[in-house]
Amino acid sequence: MDSITRRRFLTASGVVAAGALAAGGTAYGLGDILGFRDDAAAGRILVLVTLYGGNDGLNTVIPYADPAYAANRPSMAYGPDQVLPLAEGFGLNPGLAGLHRLWGDDRLAIVRGVGYPRPDRSHFRSMDIWQTANPERPENTGWLGRWLDRAGGDPRLAVSFEPVLPPLLAGATSAGATVPGGALKLPRGVDDKVLAGFGAPAAGESAGRARAAACYADLIRVQDLVDEAVPDEEDEDGSEQPATATGGQAPPLDRQLALVTRCIEAGAATRVYSVSLGGFDFHADEKSAQEAILASLDKPLAAFAERMAGRKVVVAVYSEFGRRVRANASDGTDHGTASSVLLMGDGIPGGLYGEPPGLTDLDDGDLRHTVDFRDVYAMLLADVLDADAHSILGGWEGRLTFS
Known part of the structure; x- marks a missing residue:
C-alpha cells in the first residue's frame, strides 16, 4: 500500500487523466452535474x-x-x-x-x-x-x-x-x-481495505487534486446509479467496449x-x-x-x-x-x-x-x-x-x- 499514492491510484484506475490531476482540468463528479x-x-x-x-x-x-x-x-x-x-x-x-x-x-x-x-x-x-x-x-x-x-x-x-x-x-x-x-480498475497494491480513504480530502493538497479525489468517491456512487438505471438483463456483460x-x-x-x-x-x-x-x-x-x-x-x-x-x-x-x-x-x-x-x-x-x-x-x-x-x-x-x-x-x- 505504501507504494501507491492517491494520485497514482486515480490515474491508473481511470478516474481522471494525469493532466487533469495536475491542473484541475475538466474532470467532474456526477454530483457536480446533477447539482448544476x-x-x-x-x-x-x-x-x-x-x-x-x-x-x-x-x-x-x-x-x-x-x-x-x-x-x-x-x-x-x-x-x-x-x-x-x-x-x-x-x-x-x-x-x-x-x-x-x-x-x-x-x-x-x-x-x-x-x-x-x-x-x-x-x-x-x-x-x-x-x-x-x-x-x-x-x-x-x-x-x-x-x-x-x-x-x-x-x-x-x-x-x-x-x-x-x-x-x-x-x-x-x-x-x-x-x-x-x-468500471473501476484497481491497480496492484489496492484492495477494499484501502479504498475508503481515497475519496477523502487531504491536508495541503491543491484544489485540482481534491476535485480528482472527489471524482473517485463519486464514481462509486455513479456505479450505484447506473446499476439502478440499467437492469441486469439489459446489460449483457457489464464490460467496457474494446x-x-x-x-x-x-x-x-x-x-x-x-x-x-x-x-x-x-x-x-x-x-x-x-x-x-x-x-x-x-x-x-x-x-x-x-x-x-x-x-x-x-x-x-x-x-x-x-x-x-x-x-x-x-x-x-x-x-x-x-x-x-x-x-x-x-x-x-x-x-x-x-x-x-x-x-x-x-x-x-x-x-x-x-x-x-x-x-x-x-x-x-x-x-x-x-x-x-x-x-x-x-x-x-x-x-x-x-x-x-x-x-x-x-x-x-x-x-x-x-x-
Whole structure:
C-alpha cells in the first residue's frame, strides 16, 4: 500500500487523466452535474453519439432497390425481404428494429450522403475533421468547444461520459467536463481495505487534486446509479467496449445513456452530452458482425429516445466515414467516405433528407457526398443550442433544413 499514492491510484484506475490531476482540468463528479443549475443555460439539449471505427452506411441505411448495391456486395447485400422498409427503395438494417419503430412514428430523420470535400480515409484525420468541423486544415478546437467558449465556458454545459474528453468539446479558452462512468480498475497494491480513504480530502493538497479525489468517491456512487438505471438483463456483460483505432475503452452505451438520462431528469443545466460506441471497423466478415453491433446501438438508443419523448432533447448519431461501395475479398468493406447521419428528438421531423449518393457515379470507388456535414452542425448549433453557427463554423453559410 505504501507504494501507491492517491494520485497514482486515480490515474491508473481511470478516474481522471494525469493532466487533469495536475491542473484541475475538466474532470467532474456526477454530483457536480446533477447539482448544476443555471437559468441562463435553459434550452434544448443535444446528445451526440459518436460511432468510432467508420460505420458502413450502405448496410445501415440500405439502398436495396438499386441493382448496383447487390452487384457490388454479392455476399453482403440485404434483400428486400430482409430490410426494415423505409421509403424510396431504402430500408434499415435488421438490427435497428427500435429505430424503425421511431421511423414509423415520424420521429427518425435520416440525412443521406453526409461528408465533406476531399475526404480523408484515415480514422484519425477523418475524426479530427468531424470533431473540429474543419476539413481544410488541422484545428485545435472542437466545434462544440467553440460553442462552449461563447456560451460562458462553464465545463458543465458540455459533458462527456467517455473515458477521455473528446476533442469536439475542447475550446480555445474552455473545455467540457468528463465524468468517468465505467468500471473501476484497481491497480496492484489496492484492495477494499484501502479504498475508503481515497475519496477523502487531504491536508495541503491543491484544489485540482481534491476535485480528482472527489471524482473517485463519486464514481462509486455513479456505479450505484447506473446499476439502478440499467437492469441486469439489459446489460449483457457489464464490460467496457474494446479499444478501437479512434476511440479507447468506454462504458457500454446503455450505461452512458443511463447517466445522461439521470442528469436530464434531475434538471441539470447541461446543454450538450457526448457518448460513444466503438468497434465499427469491419474489414472482414462484416454482415453479421455489423448487424450485431447495430443492435447494441439500437436497443439503448431507441429506449433513450422513448424516455426523452416530450422533453427538449435532440439526438444526433454520426461516424467518421462510411465504407467503400464494393466489398473486399474478405466479405468486409474498407474505409470510404459519405454516410448517413441519424437525428431524432424535439422538433426533428421524421423522413429521408439529402440526395442519396449514386452507386455508379463514384469518386475512385467511393461515394460522392451530397450534404456537407457542416450543414448538419449549423442546424444543431442554431436550432438546438441557439448559437451563431456562422461564427462557430468559420463563416460556413450552409444549413440543413427539413423542407
